[in-house]
Amino acid sequence: MTETIKRKLSDSSAARWTAMLIVSFTMMCGYFITDVMSPLGDMLTRSVVDGGMGWTPTEYGWFSGAYSWLNIFLLMLLFGGIILDKMGVRFTGVMACGLMVGGALLKAYAVSPLFPEGGMLFGFKTQMWMAGLGFAIFGMGAEICGITVSKVIVKWFTGHELALALGLQVAMARLGTAAALFFSPRIAAAWGGISYPVFFGALALCIGLLAYLVYCVMDRRLDKSIAAAQGEEEEGFKLSDIKFVVTNKGFWLIALLCLMFYAGVFPFLKFAAQLMIYKYGVDPVMAGDIPAILPFGTILLTPLFGSLYDRIGKGATLMVVGAMMLVAVHVLFALPILNEWWFALIVMVLLGIAFSLVPSAMWPSVPKIIPQKQLGTAYALIFYVQNIGLMCVPMLIGWVIDRYAKFTLPDGNVSYDFTAPMWIFALFGIVAVALAFMLKAEDRRKGYGLEEANIRK
């Protein structure tokens, strides 16, 4: 008697890498918009007479944190995770892309000359509120898209090169961030307005949406091949899944590590260009270039560390080392030493290594702690916790800069001293180190396999 072994579409390496490239492209366009305003912080906060838009650092901090408003206050990330587990990656991904495009267009409109100037609401400019609302809608789409893309990759790569694939996806996302940091000030300077890079990003996102629609065709075929190979559909989401996830200590350690580590990186990027201008004397048009090194470095290193994790394991150790490097980096930025652009560049490279180590080990570790059927919910909850930091930290830093870091030079110009904000970022790193050690210990106790290789021999 002969038995036919049916292959799933994901067993074809060409098919799974194509799927990975398509969804990562969509995510990359999203990351471009996320940081498109980061190198323009100085332009936004300069006075109108100096050619800026006259926002205060506090307003800039609120706007930067707006990315997470809806995710946190309307629990949109949690609902997004439930929608993902219930409705699947096709519906959720398309919905998320639509939200990103809509939000990006609103944000671009708010900072364009079309938006009426001069209004105030609750002590802040209406322009900031409108741009923030656009960013909040965009952020809701971006985060839901993020968990969807993670689930897509886990779906195609479990039992194959999972960490490498997740690492490459993150690398492509970083390319979006790097492009935003590098090109955004140049587009704004060349075309004469802050709204142009945002409109450009919205256009790129429309192409990202089309790409995702192409992926949907592949996903349908994968589902058919899975049903044929396994003979049964995967069990759907149940509310008890949330309980299962939140009662797991390993899950909480990863979620809190994610909160603390990313609080020291993404919010830092929002202020990094200003740090370059005021501490390291970099020209404002080139102020995004040194921070752009960070994502560029991670483009090579995240897949490299991911592949290392796939082959030899040591995931928990990679997270400990990455968190320690984060502390070192922020301390070096805080200390009053070597205020030279080349030193900032070296420190940024170090941050790039840290920012490759932790994500390349953290994201592929989640499926080792939480089963695939609850993965959408687990990623959503982790992103939810992380978004608390993405919202509060820029607001805190903006306020600290307004209150303690701003001073007037003898010539009447305003300048900033970034020492206090950098110590705050270092503090997040210290807590991240403690959490990474606790995760490593928990792994030893529970045997999650975080120190083991991902590829099954």
Ligand SMILES: NCCCC[C@H](N)C(=O)NCC(=O)O
């Ligand atoms: N500036 C983009 C914020 C994306 C946050 C997202 N929740 C996330 O953590 N993605 C994984 C990553 O390492 O970028």
